[in-house]
Amino acid sequence: MNGRVLPVALLTAGLLAGTDGANGANGANGSAASAATPSSSGVLAAPGDPTPTPTPTPTPTPTTDHNDQDVMFARMMIPHHRQAVEMGKLAEDRAADARVAGLARRIEAAQAPEIRTMSGWLTTWGEQVPGESQAPAHHAMPGMMSxxxxxxxEGLSGRDFDRAFLTMxxxxxxGAVTMARDELSGGTYEPARRLAESIISSQSAEIKEMKTLLHNLPG
Incomplete structure (x- = not known):
């Protein structure tokens, strides 16, 4: 009697052990499947992780090479600067306020060398430098006077000139600040980008100065 019962007990224990093992394996596989599920982008993401964000579009990397934006920046800023210098020269014998005359001289002193620098870039790149006799397309350049x-x-003098000069x-x-920001957005030539940054900084400060002068002009 005992000899027949023992094998049945052992067989029953073995079957139970096999069932538990299978359940354990299925549980482990189920846990693994729930722990790492593919996201819509195909990247495995654990439960609770945020959806992977797309890679942002890279900004232009400054180099010693140039692109079309650099060429356009130089070709447009040269006549833009020339007009500012021309306006500054008008102030020499027309401005009534010494502060306006001094500002005009500073503008001339800053922008004339920048014209030479940008002309040199265009020559090096094999691009045409805008001629001084060419009438600038003022509608294509922000801030250009007609x-x-x-x-x-040119026909004004004294206080009337001061007010018109500052306003213009x-x-x-x-306009120059807008053009410089366009260069920073798309240009790759490092010297041009540095000049654009300088224009934004210096001319933004001068805009603030001129607005204060305009507000405080007598009469």
Whole structure:
């Protein structure tokens, strides 16, 4: 009797052990499957992890090479600067306020060398430097004065000149800052990007100065 019962007990224990092992394996596989599920992008993400964010579009990397934006920046900023220098020269014998005359001289002193620098870039790149006799397409460049604006400014003197000069130059500087920001957004030539940063810094400060002068002009 005992000889027949023992094998049955052993067999029953073995079956139970096999069932538990299978359940354990299934449980482990189920846990593994729930622990790492593929996201919509195909990247495995654990439960509770945020959805992977897309890689942002890279910004232009400054190099010693140039691109079309660098060429456009130089070709547009040269006549833009030339007009600012021309406006500054008008102040020499027309401005009534010494502060306006001094600002005009500083603008001339800063922008004339920058014209030479940008002209040198274009020559090195094999690009045409805008001629001084060419009438600038003022509508294509932010802040540029029209020929009519320049003739009107030339015909003024004293306090009227000071007010018109500051009003026009504020708009002119704001246009230069816009163009410089475009260069930083798309240009790759490191010297051009540095000049753009300098223009933004210096001309933004001058805009603030001119607005204060304009507000405080007598009469």
């Amino acid at each position: 020929p009519e604006d320049m003739r009107r400014l 130059m504020i708009r002119h500087h704001e």
